[in-house]
Amino acid sequence: MMSVxxxxxxxxxxxxxxxxxxxxxxxxxxxxxxxxxxxxxxxxYGCWTLFEGGQRVGYAVLMMVLDEAHILNISVSKARQGLGLGRRLLDHLGAVARAAGARQMFLEVRPSNTPALAMYGKAGFETIGRRKGYYPAVNGREDALVMRLPL
Structure with a gap:
């Protein structure tokens, strides 16, 4: 396994x-x-680039609305996935949100994105709803699961 x-x-x-x-x-x-x-x-918005050893490896966009934080995008380059970098980026967003006074954090995720769902679940996010036809998909539209994490 590659090191971080x-x-x-x-x-x-x-x-x-x-x-x-x-x-x-x-x-x-x-x-x-x-x-x-x-x-x-x-x-x-809180827009972040994650550097690992001086190289870009990930990025995220966080929108604050009153005492809520909304993750709009969180991604790690394909070559560096599976090493815990997404979780580190997620934890960073949580710290930024808490420092800005957020009491909870929200995100939407495709039900088909099982690696992301696993990461969010391990981080303590809970599914609180479903947005029908939220995402464009190859064959029409895909729902979004709405997830929440108390901060």
Whole structure:
């Protein structure tokens, strides 16, 4: 198993966007665009790039609404998945949310994304609802599970 090098959670910058959008295209059939990430930075969302040993390996976007945190995107590059980096990124978002006064954190996830569901479950998220036809899918639409974590 590959080891994990030193991790740094750095606020996302415009220099990161080309790499992040390329990762999103590799990871998802319906990815965010570079402009979606740029708009998130402009909107003041918590946008983070995860560096491992000085190399970009992941990214996340967190939106705060009053005392709630909403994870809009959390991703680790394909080559570095399965090493616990997603969990480290998730824990970082939780710390950022708590520091901003959030009392709970929410996210939506595809029911077909079993690795993410396992990670969220281990982190203490509970499924609290389902949004019908939330995500575009190859054959129409896919539901989203709504998950919540008390902070």
């Amino acid at each position: 090098l030193a991790l740094d959670f750095v606020p996302m910058e415009t220099d990161d966007l080309e790499w992040i959008a390329a990762q999103d295209r590799e990871l998802y059939p319906f990815p965010w665009s570079e402009q979606n990430f740029a708009d998130s930075i402009i909107a003041g």
